[in-house]
Amino acid sequence: MLVALDGASVVGSVMAGYEGHRGWISRIAVLASHRGRGVGRDLLAEAEHRLAALGCVKVNLQVVESNAATVSFYERSGYSIEPRISMSKLLRR
Template sequence: MIKIVAYKAEHFDGVKALWETVFPHDPPWNRAENAIPPKLKVQPDLFLVAINQSVVIGTAMAGYDGHRGWLYSIAVDPNHHRRGVGSRLLAFAEAKLTEMGCAKVNLQIRAGNEAVAAFYGHHGYSVEERVSMGKRLGG
């Protein structure tokens, strides 16, 4: 039976292994050891973990700034794809954001990632014409 819970320190190794599998080309700042500590300082209840018999099989990380919600990532172990794990994580994150008063959720995906775009499209997300810009701070 799959449970969705808020991240705890005991999940670190499982999350790290999952992210290395699902996001093998992510930059260093997205690696577990760099991304998790700051997330735990801000809305740690929006960092969700899907557990199957004590094994981490999925994660969702979201945030809310009082104006917009953001879904930063959903990761599901490839051995558990197409079993509803990602959909459950998404629904759980959306419910948590709604409880906080969030009325709109934004997300970004990498261009060309059609499978992920289809997943979100299936759940009611649509492409909004925007230009995404970013800047790394502090180095």
């Protein structure tokens, strides 16, 4: 988990992990007031750098298909859409 600060305020965060096979970006968020300033780009780059230092060679992530702005953000950061089937199971109803 990495955070971006503006003074004493948290303005962004990224959660990433590596399980020995591939890395995952689980969540990235930037306050609306700080979007477009490179905060997300810098957080993502640092997470990728740290994953690579652990021996990670590929990073995966998932985005809700309707979230075009986030898809665009990741594409500008070098990510591409792969044909995959995403499956889930609700454990509580």
